[in-house]
Amino acid sequence: MTTLTDVSARSFDPAAMPTVTMVGGGQLARMTHQAAIALGQRLRVLAERPDDPAAQVSPDVVFGSHTDPVALRRAAVGSHALTFDHEHVPTEHLEALVAEGVNVQPPPSALRYAQDKLAMRTRLSELGLPVPAFTAVETAADAERFGAEHGWPVVLKAIRGGYDGRGVWMPADAAEARAIVGEQRARGVPLLAEARVAWVRELSAMVARSPFGQAATWPVVETVQRNGQCAVVLAPAPGLSEELAAEAETLALHLAAELGVVGVMAVELFETADGELLVNELAMRPHNSGHWGMDGARTGQFEQHLRAVLDYPLGDTTPLAPVTVMANILGAPEAPAMAMDERLHHLFARVPEAKVHLYGKGERPDRKIGHVNILGDDVAAVREKAERAAHWMSHAVWTDGWDPHE
């Protein structure tokens, strides 16, 4: 007699396909899970809470903290690779996992350059790659000296742990710098100082690299920041010269190889008025500046990350339209009375071409709760539409005054 279990075991054996563990249960893990489904893989997540974006959708959740070695080990056991949705896992725990035979990708030896902003800047300078002037800040006097040398304001950054504008300060003078350094050092937060760069815009060069050494870039994009975090991404970066685009992609490829990155990496860049590129930050995980590729490239970053960490051949990254604009849905100051579901109905009625990705997150001011991708030909028109759609989703207000009930 054939039983149901026999049939399913014969038709598809999920145990023969890889399980990837992702540390962190946020939107990046949620969207990686979406890509894992298509590849026949399982994405196990180490999440803090059942309502974390990825824990809501994965049947394979280990609950615990990314700072707890026991939870990390539980999440790692039996998986083919362990990777990350954020960079906050203590390096020593990852080294312990590697010593136990866990396939940690990117390896801690590479990841440390995305975790430790001082180590990153030091290594990049050694490699001769362009970074803004910087120094370690042990005492307020270090910051004061740096400000006197490079001019105020300077940028103070927490060496570890900050993201989306958190852990960044811009003291206007020595007195402000003293206060910030005093406060942060009292909290045990090591700092660095960086010269403020007169940049004209921010770019991001995304690259994926596999253990085999295969690497692929996407077109360089422009990222538009508001309140210290990414709000809009224009792909490709409008008007970027071929030389600068090639320079940015080459830099990303070179860096990925030099640091031994496995998986995707975003290289956040400043473009200066005199046409120079400076590296601002590195992220060794799927990144907001790559969300456009979910709909706008033949292979998006989430699938590419899985291919890379499992050492599959990488996918074709060719864009599917001349322009893709990604606009983040950022929580409004006050969540609108209209339910998210109703907002989505109205959005689809008005902008049927909008590709919407919602993260299942609570609406808090400025929190990334989803994004909208729109493809097209004309960057200004596509951008207006994407931003209008995203604003509608977070505020239930059309920026062009349109009233759905009229």
Ligand code: AIR
């Ligand atoms: N994230 C990680 N580093 C930067 C970002 N944006 C993503 C990860 C993480 C989530 O944001 O997916 O889990 C945390 O979002 P929040 O809104 O809860 O702080």
